Each structure stands twice: as C-alpha cells, then as structure tokens.
Amino acid sequence: MEKIQKDINPSMRAILIDWLVEVAEEYRLVPDTLYLTVNYIDRYLSRNAMNRKQLQLLGVASIMIASKYEEICAPQVEEFCYITDNTYFKEEVLQMESTVLNFLKFEMTTPTIKCFLRRFVRAAQGIDEVPSLQLECLTNYTAELSLLEYSMLSYTPSLITTSSIFLAKFMLFPSTKPWNSTLQHYTQYQTSDLCACEKDLHHLCCNSPNSNLPTIKEKYNQHKYKYMAKKYCPSSIPQEFFHN
Structure with a gap:
C-alpha cells in the first residue's frame, strides 16, 4: 500500500477496519465476512490509488461483497448507505462494488x-x-x-x-x-x-x-x-x- 497510496496511510486503514468491526457486530455478520472484507480492501489498495474521501466507500462496498458471499441473508445496499449516515448514494456504492469485483476478477475465495x-x-x-x-x-x-x-x-x-x-x-x-x-x-x-x-x-x-x-x-x-x-x-x- 505504501508504494501506491499517496493520500491514505496505515492509520486511516486501521480506523476503517475498526469501524467495520462495529458494523459487523451491529448486523451480526459471521466472522468470515469481516476477514474477507479486510482481504478485499487490502488487495484493492495494493494496486489502486485512492482519495481518502473514498476509503469508507471502499470499505462499505467490500463488506457488502463479502456479505453476499458469506451471509444467508445479506444486508441490502440501502442499509450499507444508512450506516455511513448516507454519506454515499446507492448508485455510488453499487458502482464501487462493480469496480472492486472487476479488479478482483471475481476471485472471492481466499484463505483468511x-x-x-x-x-x-x-x-x-x-x-x-x-x-x-x-x-x-x-x-x-x-x-x-x-x-x-x-x-x-x-x-x-x-x-x-x-x-x-x-x-x-x-x-x-x-x-x-x-x-x-x-x-x-x-x-x-x-x-x-x-x-x-x-x-x-x-x-x-x-x-x-x-x-x-x-x-x-x-x-x-x-x-x-x-x-x-x-x-x-x-x-x-x-x-x-x-x-x-
């Protein structure tokens, strides 16, 4: 990440993950969802430069992807917008989801x-x-x-x-x-x-x-x-x- 990111540092990453732990607890997500979320975030940040204002959007999109992969009943996109205090519109979250999935080439399974x-x-x-x-x-x-x-x-x-x-x-x-x-x-x-x-x-x-x-x-x-x-x-x- 330190080779790619100019506007994001490890402290910002830690704050994001700390918040995602809270989100996972709030929605009672299985532990695998949290670990996969962090994996998707780190893989994306290792190759794509981002603005710090987009970091939470990446986190929301990643936990939504991981939820769809692991959960029996994944929260809806509207709920993920809500947990950001509607900082992002539904269309923005869906667009980021598409961007992350395409970057990962839909390789969702990984040994966490x-x-x-x-x-x-x-x-x-x-x-x-x-x-x-x-x-x-x-x-x-x-x-x-x-x-x-x-x-x-x-x-x-x-x-x-x-x-x-x-x-x-x-x-x-x-x-x-x-x-x-x-x-x-x-x-x-x-x-x-x-x-x-x-x-x-x-x-x-x-x-x-x-x-x-x-x-x-x-x-x-x-x-x-x-x-x-x-x-x-x-x-x-x-x-x-x-x-x-």
Missing part, C-alpha cells in the same frame, strides 16, 4: 485467518485441559487485533493464526510451554518459525488497553466472549518457549 482458526483451535483444544471456549475466544481476540495493524500483512494468515493460538495459550497458562508436537503437526510450524510474528502480536495485545481504536476490545469485553479483552497479558514471553 478465520479459515485456519477453525482447524488449529480444534487441534489445540483436543490435547490438554485448556478451557475450550476461553481458548477459542482469546485466540479470536488476538487474531482480530492483527487486522488493525498494517505491518501484520507481512505475515501469512496461517502464521498469524498459529501465533494467536500460541499467545492465547500462554496468556491462559503463563508457566506452561504453549507449543507441542500435536500443534506442530497440524499447523506445520515450529516454535522458532513463530518468533517474529509472535512478538508483534504480543506487542499489539499488551498495548490494546491504550489503543484509541476500542471496538475490538469492547466487543471481547462482552459475556458471550468470556470478557477475554480483560485477560491479563504478561509483559514478556520466556525466550525458551521459542526453542524447538
């Missing part, structure tokens, strides 16, 4: 973090006494935090997912090594592979209470997510946990 989360969390839950729902909610929380940070795009979705599970297990049981042969088998990652991504994700999680983008934290401060945003994150991870 959420795809890997389903399989990897099941593997993590089946091997020890980790409370299943707590682990799932905490892993989802740390994974969603990664969506806000532009620099996390340097890591593959599978690596971010694996690092999220590692961090969630560490936060739940700080004195126990989070990784083992079963997780290595299912994820195909050794702990040494996680080091850089894990440190960046850990930094995001430690700093989330001070973030000026509160939506994800507020979302995971609800009972249905077991108040996982309130879970204490130790200030450092023992280096020996990264030894294979």
